[in-house]
Amino acid sequence: MRQKLPEPLGSEITSESLYLRRREFLKSAALFTGTAAAVGTGLQLLSHRPTGGDSPLLGVPGEAPKVARPRGPYDTDERATSYEDATTYNNFYEFGLDKGEPAENAHTLKPRPWTVIIDGEVHKPQRVDIDTLQSWFPLEERVYRMRCVEAWSMVIPWLGFPLAGLLRRVEPTGKARYVAFATLKDPAQMPGQKYPVLDWPYVEGLRLDEALHPLTMLAVGMYGRVLPNQNGAPLRLVVPWKYGFKGIKSIVRITLTEKQPPTTWNLANAREYGFFANVNPQVDHPRWSQASERRIGEFRRRPTLPFNGYAEQVASLYTGMDLRRDF
Ligand SMILES: Nc1nc2c(c(=O)[nH]1)N[C@H]1C(S)=C(S)[C@@H](COP(=O)(O)O)O[C@H]1N2
Numbered sequence: 383m384r385q386k387l388p389e390p391l392g393s394e395i396t397s398e399s400l401y402l403r404r405r406e407f408l409k410s411a412a413l414f415t416g417t418a419a420a421v422g423t424g425l426q427l428l429s430h431r432p433t434g435g436d437s438p439l440l441g442v443p444g445e446a447p448k449v450a451r452p453r454g455p456y457d458t459d460e461r462a463t464s465y466e467d468a469t470t471y472n473n474f475y476e477f478g479l480d481k482g483e484p485a486e487n488a489h490t491l492k493p494r495p496w497t498v499i500i501d502g503e504v505h506k507p508q509r510v511d512i513d514t515l516q517s518w519f520p521l522e523e524r525v526y527r528m529r530c531v532e533a534w535s536m537v538i539p540w541l542g543f544p545l546a547g548l549l550r551r552v553e554p555t556g557k558a559r560y561v562a563f564a565t566l567k568d569p570a571q572m573p574g575q576k577y578p579v580l581d582w583p584y585v586e587g588l589r590l591d592e593a594l595h596p597l598t599m600l601a602v603g604m605y606g607r608v609l610p611n612q613n614g615a616p617l618r619l620v621v622p623w624k625y626g627f628k629g630i631k632s633i634v635r636i637t638l639t640e641k642q643p644p645t646t647w648n649l650a651n652a653r654e655y656g657f658f659a660n661v662n663p664q665v666d667h668p669r670w671s672q673a674s675e676r677r678i679g680e681f682r683r684r685p686t687l688p689f690n691g692y693a694e695q696v697a698s699l700y701t702g703m704d705l706r707r708d709f
């Protein structure tokens with residue numbers, strides 16, 4: 383059955399809450415140079431939306447979600463991957479190695495209640511419930527390309543907020559140079575952790591300037607609804623110019639550090655997976671070419687773009703670096 387056409391995001395909220403959200407947005411927007419398209423989606427609305435079943439905000443499979451808002455400076459105009467594909471073709475080894483397994487198995491993950499720790503080289507460490515953390519920031523929608531190191535890609539409308547807002551709030555010390563992230567470790571909720579395929583918990587990291595870049599976001603939702611478990615509920619990192627494995631899922635801890643933190647795929651195979659993992663069509667994976675990619679839902683391969691098409695925004699972060707050596 384054909385689903386009801388999605389309504390514009392935020393259409394259900396009252397003018398009063400819209401007013402309050404706008405004020406919040408203006409406050410936080412002052413921290414950034416670029417202006418982002420804030421989506422007035424009420425957090426209450428989002429967090430109570432069930433992860434299964436119908437949603438009026440859900441896109442029609444195979445069609446770009448119809449979002450009645452002006453395209454923001456960070457949005458690609460490429461057609462979004464269908465919700466169906468984005469939620470059934472996943473990499474989330476805590477729930478199995480096959481692409482279909484996370485969607486089948488991730489119901490054992492309990493994304494609420496959920497505590498996130500932000501610590502390390504910060505003046506104001508936090509131990510905070512995910513709903514409180516979410517309430518600190520207005521949600522924005524960003525339609526980003528996502529390029530997996532395995533040479534497939536998607537286009538996903540994320541809902542979240544810039545990581546920079548959270549980092550500024552905890553006030554990094556003068557020693558902070560990197561940000562480390564960790565996924566939940568609980569084999570009862572994440573049955574794949576019973577097997578030593580990777581070092582658990584999954585960990586990732588960014589250099590502080592990468593973490594503060596306005597493109598870098600923490601997502602709590604996608605396609606106008608709360609993040610499905612298989613996509614990394616309740617909180618996942620999105621760094622669109624890097625290979626997908628940098629986008630760590632189901633985050634419980636964010637630690638600012640002086641030294642470059644260990645990262646899971648680099649620990650597993652340093653020759654194949656670097657710390658930076660910037661999308662680079664000129665540096666092949668030892669076992670396959672990175673020059674082109676398969677966009678999920680499309681027939682023909684397409685060329686892979688330097689920094690996944692975000693070179694204009696991020697290339698300057700790497701001035702003076704040899705990106706063949708620091709891949
Ligand atoms: N904790 C955790 N995070 C993870 C992974 C994982 O196995 N475990 N897989 C990564 C990889 S390789 C990719 S491509 C993306 C996939 O995100 P998606 O399933 O939402 O498309 O998640 C990344 N984050």
Ligand SMILES: [Mo]
Binds near residue numbers: 530531625
């Ligand atoms: Mo990936």
